[in-house]
Amino acid sequence: MIKVQGLYKSFNGQAVLNDINLYVPEGEILAILGESGSGKSVFLQHLIGLLKPDRGTIEIDGTDITKLSEEQLLKLRAKIGYLFQEGALYDFFTVYENVAFPLMEHTRMKSKEITQKVEHMLHLVGLEKAAYKYPSELSGGMKKRAALARSVILDSKFLLCDEPTSGLDPLRSRQIMDLIANLTPELKCTTIITSHDIPNSFRVADRVAIIKEGHIIAIGTREELELSRDNSIQELLKV
Ligand SMILES: Nc1ncnc2c1ncn2[C@@H]1O[C@H](COP(=O)(O)OP(=O)(O)OP(=O)(O)O)[C@@H](O)[C@H]1O
Numbered sequence: 001m002i003k004v005q006g007l008y009k010s011f012n013g014q015a016v017l018n019d020i021n022l023y024v025p026e027g028e029i030l031a032i033l034g035e036s037g038s039g040k041s042v043f044l045q046h047l048i049g050l051l052k053p054d055r056g057t058i059e060i061d062g063t064d065i066t067k068l069s070e071e072q073l074l075k076l077r078a079k080i081g082y083l084f085q086e087g088a089l090y091d092f093f094t095v096y097e098n099v100a101f102p103l104m105e106h107t108r109m110k111s112k113e114i115t116q117k118v119e120h121m122l123h124l125v126g127l128e129k130a131a132y133k134y135p136s137e138l139s140g141g142m143k144k145r146a147a148l149a150r151s152v153i154l155d156s157k158f159l160l161c162d163e164p165t166s167g168l169d170p171l172r173s174r175q176i177m178d179l180i181a182n183l184t185p186e187l188k189c190t191t192i193i194t195s196h197d198i199p200n201s202f203r204v205a206d207r208v209a210i211i212k213e214g215h216i217i218a219i220g221t222r223e224e225l226e227l228s229r230d231n232s233i234q235e236l237l238k239v
Pocket residue numbers: 011016034035036037038039040041042043163
């Protein structure tokens with residue numbers, strides 16, 4: 001579970017996260033929607049300790065990660081799959097090598113076990129035929145799927161996806177969101193997705209949170225959000 005209380009963060013005196021309170025139970029898929037610059041990526045970066053809050057607590061499975069040392073944070077990050085907005089594959093590695101890399105770095109698995117695990121993961125994301133291609137030979141959607149496979153290969157308990165559909169056409173957007181939705185029960189993880197893709201977010205998420213100027217102004221199912229009188233929420237639901 002993820003529990004955030006009273007989270008504040010400012011850059012140069014400008015508040016970017018302004019009293020975020022959020023509880024995400026185990027196994028949930030939560031989507032966070034909000035305008036560009038509303039604080040979605042900054043929020044996700046706090047959940048892996050890449051950014052430190054000015055105030056507030058962030059509990060992950062009961063541990064307040066704002067109090068952890070760098071060494072403890074490294075251990076925590078091994079449990080968290082993080083799909084960066086840019087994807088960030090190693091250009092000089094094949095898809096197979098990209099996905100195998102965390103296993104070689106962080107485990108003592110034998111090469112045969114690594115091969116089996118990577119092949120299984122590439123099968124889950126539908127990239128078994130692209131295993132020996134380099135990132136430059138992949139489409140945008142394939143790159144996202146490869147990055148997703150790499151981000152969860154260490155049996156992540158949490159999956160954080162920052163704009164997984166950015167730059168993808170509607171069909172590929174749908175595919176990557178479906179993939180995240182299917183991987184969540186497969187890995188038994190808890191998932192947060194930030195997105196501008198409103199229809200797909202409502203389709204795959206258990207709940208949707210709306211962030212505005214660094215504050216969560218509403219959270220719930222589509223039906224629950226429809227009860228809101230807030231204009232910006234009503235505008236969003238029209239899409
Ligand atoms: N490291 C940083 N230093 C200073 N300001 C930052 C930093 N990171 C983000 N910001 C600012 O924080 C605000 C929120 O940025 P953030 O990247 O979280 O937006 P976002 O909701 O993810 O937007 P988008 O939908 O475009 O990805 C922006 O005004 C941005 O300029």
